[in-house]
Amino acid sequence: MDLSVFVQQLLNGLQLGSLYALIALGYSMVYGVLLLINFAHGDIFMFGAFIGVFASFILKWPFLPTLLLSMILTSILGVTIERVAYKPLRQASRLSVVITALSVGLLLENGILALAGANPRRYPQDFFLSQTYSLGSIIVSDIKILVIALALLLFLGLYLIVTRTKWGMAMRAISYDKFAVPLMGISQDRIISLTFALGTALAAAAGILWVIAYPTLETDMGMRVGWKAFIAAVVGGIGDIRGAMVGGLILGFVEIFVPAVFPSTLRDPIVFALLLAILVVRPTGIFGVARRQKV
Amino acid sequence: MFRSMRRFLVRLTAPLREWLGRIPLLAYLAGLVGAVLIERQFGDQFAAALGFRKIPAFFGIGDLLEPFSEINTALSGILGPFFPTPSQTIQAPLQQSGEAVGNVLSTFVNALFYQGRREPGFFDTLLRVTIYDVVIFVIPILVIALLLRGASRQTVTRLPRWANGAVHLVLLYLALALWGNLNDYRALVLVYMGVNIMLTISLNLVNGYMGEFSVGHAGFMAVGAYVSSVLTMWAFTDSRVFGPHALPPELGLPFGFIIALIAGGVAAALAGLLVAFPSFKTRGDYLAIVTLAVNFIVQGVINNMEFIGGPRGLNGVPLWSNMHWVFALTLLSVLGVHLLVNSTFGKGIVAIREDEVAAGLMGVNTRRVKLVAFLISSFIAGVAGALLAHTLAYVNPGMFGILRSTEVLAMVYLGGMGSISGSIIAAVLFTLLIEALRPLEVLKWVVIPLILIFVMIYRPQGLFGFREIKLNLGTERASRARRQSPTAPTEVSDAASGN
Numbered sequence: 191m192d193l194s195v196f197v198q199q200l201l202n203g204l205q206l207g208s209l210y211a212l213i214a215l216g217y218s219m220v221y222g223v224l225l226l227i228n229f230a231h232g233d234i235f236m237f238g239a240f241i242g243v244f245a246s247f248i249l250k251w252p253f254l255p256t257l258l259l260s261m262i263l264t265s266i267l268g269v270t271i272e273r274v275a276y277k278p279l280r281q282a283s284r285l286s287v288v289i290t291a292l293s294v295g296l297l298l299e300n301g302i303l304a305l306a307g308a309n310p311r312r313y314p315q316d317f318f319l320s321q322t323y324s325l326g327s328i329i330v331s332d333i334k335i336l337v338i339a340l341a342l343l344l345f346l347g348l349y350l351i352v353t354r355t356k357w358g359m360a361m362r363a364i365s366y367d368k369f370a371v372p373l374m375g376i377s378q379d380r381i382i383s384l385t386f387a388l389g390t391a392l393a394a395a396a397g398i399l400w401v402i403a404y405p406t407l408e409t410d411m412g413m414r415v416g417w418k419a420f421i422a423a424v425v426g427g428i429g430d431i432r433g434a435m436v437g438g439l440i441l442g443f444v445e446i447f448v449p450a451v452f453p454s455t456l457r458d459p460i461v462f463a464l465l466l467a468i469l470v471v472r473p474t475g476i477f478g479v480a481r482r483q484k485v
Numbered sequence: 486m487f488r489s490m491r492r493f494l495v496r497l498t499a500p501l502r503e504w505l506g507r508i509p510l511l512a513y514l515a516g517l518v519g520a521v522l523i524e525r526q527f528g529d530q531f532a533a534a535l536g537f538r539k540i541p542a543f544f545g546i547g548d549l550l551e552p553f554s555e556i557n558t559a560l561s562g563i564l565g566p567f568f569p570t571p572s573q574t575i576q577a578p579l580q581q582s583g584e585a586v587g588n589v590l591s592t593f594v595n596a597l598f599y600q601g602r603r604e605p606g607f608f609d610t611l612l613r614v615t616i617y618d619v620v621i622f623v624i625p626i627l628v629i630a631l632l633l634r635g636a637s638r639q640t641v642t643r644l645p646r647w648a649n650g651a652v653h654l655v656l657l658y659l660a661l662a663l664w665g666n667l668n669d670y671r672a673l674v675l676v677y678m679g680v681n682i683m684l685t686i687s688l689n690l691v692n693g694y695m696g697e698f699s700v701g702h703a704g705f706m707a708v709g710a711y712v713s714s715v716l717t718m719w720a721f722t723d724s725r726v727f728g729p730h731a732l733p734p735e736l737g738l739p740f741g742f743i744i745a746l747i748a749g750g751v752a753a754a755l756a757g758l759l760v761a762f763p764s765f766k767t768r769g770d771y772l773a774i775v776t777l778a779v780n781f782i783v784q785g786v787i788n789n790m791e792f793i794g795g796p797r798g799l800n801g802v803p804l805w806s807n808m809h810w811v812f813a814l815t816l817l818s819v820l821g822v823h824l825l826v827n828s829t830f831g832k833g834i835v836a837i838r839e840d841e842v843a844a845g846l847m848g849v850n851t852r853r854v855k856l857v858a859f860l861i862s863s864f865i866a867g868v869a870g871a872l873l874a875h876t877l878a879y880v881n882p883g884m885f886g887i888l889r890s891t892e893v894l895a896m897v898y899l900g901g902m903g904s905i906s907g908s909i910i911a912a913v914l915f916t917l918l919i920e921a922l923r924p925l926e927v928l929k930w931v932v933i934p935l936i937l938i939f940v941m942i943y944r945p946q947g948l949f950g951f952r953e954i955k956l957n958l959g960t961e962r963a964s965r966a967r968r969q970s971p972t973a974p975t976e977v978s979d980a981a982s983g984n
Contacts, residue, residue, distance in 0.1 A: 227770055243568045248578055275938055282945035285698060289898045290941045292891055293934035300930035307561035308927075309570040417777070417887065424774045459785030462778040466763070469775060473767040 194327040199446050205334045205403060207442020208341030211435045212396035213419035214426065215348060216389030218434035221423070222365040223385045225284060229291040230271060231393060232416010233298035236409060238264040238394025239401045240302060246317045253318050257398050261391040268390025269383045277379070295412065303409040311407040318402050337399045344392055345435055351388070352431060361385055365429060418445075418461075425468050427478025436476055441465075508630050510956050511637035514656035516626035521664045524621050528667070531621065535613045536605070542670045544622070545614030546921040552596035552607045554924040559589045641958060649958070658812055665808045672808050674920055676876045679811035680869045681912040683818045685896040686905055687865035692894075693902030693951075694826050695858050696838030697764060698773040701780030702866055702893045705753040707885035708783060709867025710874040713749030714802040715793060717741060717875070724801050726792065742805045746814070746871050753867020754860045756783065761859035765852050768841070780890055787882040798881025806875035814872060818865045823905055825861065834858050835903075895937055901947030906954040911947070 213235050220228040241260035245251045251259070275294050279287045322331045352358035360381045364371045372378050400415065401407045418441060426437025441461065448460045469475070524540070532540040541548055562585030566578035575581065599606030605613075641649055665672040684702060691699045719727040721737035732741065756779065763775045788796045825831050833854040836844035845851045874880045892915070900911025918936070922929040940947070 221770070227773070240568055247569050248567060248575065275942070278942045279945060282941070283902075285692070285902070286898060286941045286945040286947070288698070289894065290938055292894065293937040293941070295934075296891070296930055297934040297938070300927055300934070302564065304557065304560050304927045304931055306564040306568045311568060311570050314571070413887070417781075421774055421778065424771060428770060453789075455789050456785070459782045459789065462781045462785070466759075466775060466778045466782070469767060469771060469778075470763055473763070473771055475771070478771075 197328050199450060200443075201328075201330065201334055201338075203443035203446035204439070205337045205442070206445055207439035208338050209396050209400050209403065209438075210415075210419045210422045210441050211438025212341050212344060212392050212399075213416065214423035214434035214438045215345065215431055216393045217420050217423040218426070218428050218431055219348075219361075219385050219389045222429035222431075223361055223368075223382055224276070226276065226287050227291065227420070227428075228389075229288065229416075229420075230295035230298060231389070232419065233295040233412035234264060234268055234271075234390050235393040235397045235400075235416055235419075236407075236412035237267060237298060237302070237397070238390075239397030239407050239411065240306075240311075241394065242313060242398045242401060243311050243407065246313050256317075257395060260394040260398055264394035264397075265387035265391040268386040268393075272383060272386045295416075299409050299412055306409075308409065312405040313401055333403055337403055340395065340399065344395060345431075348388065348392065348431060357381070357384055421462070421465055425465050425475055427475030430475075430477040433475055433477035506957055508634045508957070509637050509641055510958055511641055511653060511656070512630040512633045513626065514653060514660065515633050515637065516629035517660040518656055518663070519629040520622045520625040521660050523625050525663060525667060528621060532617065535617055537613065537617070540668065541614055541617055542668050543674060543917060543920060544618050545610070546917060547923065548610050548614060549607065550921060550924045552599070552604060552610065553593070554926070556589060556592050556596065557926050557928060559585065559592045560928070562588060653958075654816065661812060662809065673876070674916060675808040676806070676811045676872070678913050678916045679808070679815040680873050681893075681896060681916050682815050682909050683865050683869035683872075684893045685900065685908040685912040686819060686822045687862045687869070688893050689897050689900075689902060689905070689908045690822055690826070690834070690858055691862045692897055693904070693908075694831070694838060695834045695855070697855075698769060699760065699776040699862075700773050700894060701760075701776035701778070701887075701890050702862075703885040703887070703889035704776075704780035704783035705756055705863035705866035706870035706873070706889070707787060707880075707882065708756045708863075708870070709749035709753040710870030710880045710885070711749075711787060711793065711799070712752035712867070713745040713871035714799055714874045714880055716745045716748055717803050717805070718799070718801060720745075722801065722803050726794070726799070726801075737803065738805055742810075742875070745875075746868050749871035750864040750867040753870065754864040756867075757859045757863030758856075760863070761856045764855050764859065777887070780885075780887060784882050784886060794881070796882060798879060798883075800879055802874050802878045802880060804875065804878045806872045811872050811876070814868060818868070819905060819909065821861075822865075826905070830854065830857070838903075895933070898947050899937065899940060901950035901952075903951045904947070904949040904953055907947060907949030907952075910949070910954070 213231065216231050216234070217228060220226055220231070238260045241263050242256055245256040245259050249256075249259075271294055275290050276287060279290060318333065318336075320331050320333045322329050324330070350358075352361060360371065360376045361384070363374070363376070364378060364381055368378065371381070400411075419438065422437035422441040423434045424437070425440060426433025426435065428434075444461050444464055445457060448454075448457050452460060472478075528540045537548070563582055565585070566575050566581040569575045595606070597607045599609055640652070644652065661675060665675045684706065688699060688702045691697050715727070717737065718724050719730075720732045721730050721734045721741050723729045759779050759782075760772070760776050764772050767775065787793070793799050826834065833844065833849040833851075836847065836849050837851055837854060841851055870885070873884075896911045896915045897908060899915060900907035900909070918933065919929070922932055925932065
């Protein structure tokens, strides 16, 4: 593989990885706060992309307002799901919450499928007019630049929120010790809602960017992409937002580079085998810290 | 509100349930056999008299929702106008969506009362199904059970324990075999039920008893299905894929099939090693990912094996399995898991769930216990997959995806973790639910998650979490039975649920 192809693929991997990372962040934040694998997150990502269809076709909005609308509506959905489906189960066993999460995911996916029909969708041609620039033999489209830059921007914003604000401190505090936090006068429910809102807003952004970058939108997208992003979050060390970012990027690079060497149909098995190997070497992911078990 | 309603119902029906609960299970089973015999004799004529084209396959639950099958096309108009496809031009989405809502409502009402439809409506079907079920099943079962209650109580107290079990099982088998024999669809759904029971109890062993979180059970099923199918096709059939048969086909049934089933199970157990070894170091959510990844890997590898059809699947698997095989193997696996979890070894499994470190300190060899539990669990899943493949005569990788795993998980948690009887009931109910909702197509997967969410919110421990159903086998002394709270045959003592 010569250098220009390599760089080209590197950029492709960066684009795909950034998208995975944005979704993985949502999984990771929710897990950090609630110790819950929010299996509905992939379908929330799909919902965000659907809002984009509505805003671009019916409201005829340009890119930025569409993105904002989708992020806002999707975070409302996320907080609603948390309030309606997960909150009654705070005291229940964690596994019944997981089943609920799986069910909410199926409900979203098939609810939209039933109410809106199965035809594949995409955004209008003039929604995001892409231009390509060539640097020597490397071709860069501004879609790639947008995806990578926006993902980085959102990640930095989230990182600042989590590390620099009081809300972020409360979020970290809950994941550290959820019993002590209410004693400090912090509303646990409010922090959990905030976490869901932030995580689902990122998923919505990823949804819009995904459909711009890979222009088809089907209802099973949440399942196909969401599971992989979840695995990215785990590889990075679930519960840690740096881990989600790194895990997403790793997954993106692997998915792009495996087909360069092996037949492309082997992509998924190899990706998953690799992740398995990482988990065997580092059982709690790259950034994950093992929780010590006391007897 | 639900609680007070429930309490009211419980109090209202208590005398009836107490009275019915005094009849031993054996009498009910005899009644079931009797009812099935009656259906074999008069079912066709009675169904025809009620206006059914053929006898209602599963107590009519499959016919009940049939009137609503037209609602799907109307539904997609509700949100469709807001999310147009590129080729559509939408003028007034709100108005279109409003029209669609009206359309859905009118379709719904039409389906309830057969207005403007060629087929009968919901209420009509409900009435006829109820009449059929009451006349053919409820009344004969109750009458026969009442007539035979004294005789069966005597039989039960006289026979030794093992003979008792055998009598119950033979009657159950007789009833199921006669009942399923009447209708191919029934036989097929009975196979699904058996396979689902096997999957559910095997996953319950890992998730419920051992407290791990395995989410990729369908992967093991796929391994079992494919290995056994390839084996039987290669050895006993002339196929395009594997050429002429390698062994005389006469040996195929039953020996070849048994060997193929075992081979499928063993292969699945080997795949289970992929999960068992990481489980020594990883726990909880990370192990969940491992099982998920194994499911994806298995599916992906099969997709890439062109010589067994790749994504197109494998056609021409011999049609060897049927409800009799499935009944036998389901029974074996239920018994096996029951004996396992009640053995000393099984206490080790439960100890790992309660606290792995403490279990290790108490002398449980946690690695060995985990290894064995995973191996047995995936073995049973593999056999279930093999049975399914030889019933459908066809396998493809799409059958064993994450959705299938989710279904099994749903059954485990619906029934309750750590409960074998809960698993069996959940598997049976879930299979019936899927068949009942079949006419609704896409909506099926809207209704099922909704039910699951409600069960989880109002009964987070599942229907029978960590307890078993007490059946009135008639073997307890009368005085002891009276002291206990009255329980109907399928009723559970409410002590553990707290309300």
